[in-house]
Amino acid sequence: MVQWLKINFSGALILTIAALGLWSCGAGSLPEEGTPDVALFRNKCTVCHSWPHPRRHNVREWNHYLKVMETHMKNRGVPFEPQEMETIRAYLHRNARKD
Numbered sequence: 001m002v003q004w005l006k007i008n009f010s011g012a013l014i015l016t017i018a019a020l021g022l023w024s025c026g027a028g029s030l031p032e033e034g035t036p037d038v039a040l041f042r043n044k045c046t047v048c049h050s051w052p053h054p055r056r057h058n059v060r061e062w063n064h065y066l067k068v069m070e071t072h073m074k075n076r077g078v079p080f081e082p083q084e085m086e087t088i089r090a091y092l093h094r095n096a097r098k099d
């Protein structure tokens with residue numbers, strides 16, 4: 001009985017910590033805040049939706065999404081220079097989810 005309570009308690013603790021972790025990386029702040037790279041990312045990637053957090057995807061997924069976004073941007077007439085795409089790609093890769 002005591003054993004069960006213990007397991008249950010640490011389970012709840014782990015969930016709380018996980019929830020806090022998620023909240024703190026999703027709530028309004030981006031890695032490298034204040035740099036020109038973040039400014040460009042915010043500027044280009046919030047035209048159609050709010051900015052996705054870099055840790056949402058790994059490097060491989062970012063390469064995929066950037067290609068998809070390039071097409072969306074072309075279709076919608078949103079300018080996206082190759083130079084800008086490479087800057088954003090490098091920024092996303094530096095801060096991507098590691099797996």
Ligand code: HEC
Nearest residue numbers: 044045046047048049052056065068069072073076078088
């Ligand atoms: C021209 C409009 C447009 C712009 C600008 C745009 N996106 Fe998107 N994005 C979309 C649309 C539409 C979807 C949903 C459909 C899809 O996934 O193709 C989407 C979905 C996504 C998704 C997948 C869902 C998710 O939230 O994980 C990611 C990631 C994403 N965009 C990243 C970016 C990044 C990074 C940029 C800046 C380089 C960007 N987008 C700029 C239109 C745009």
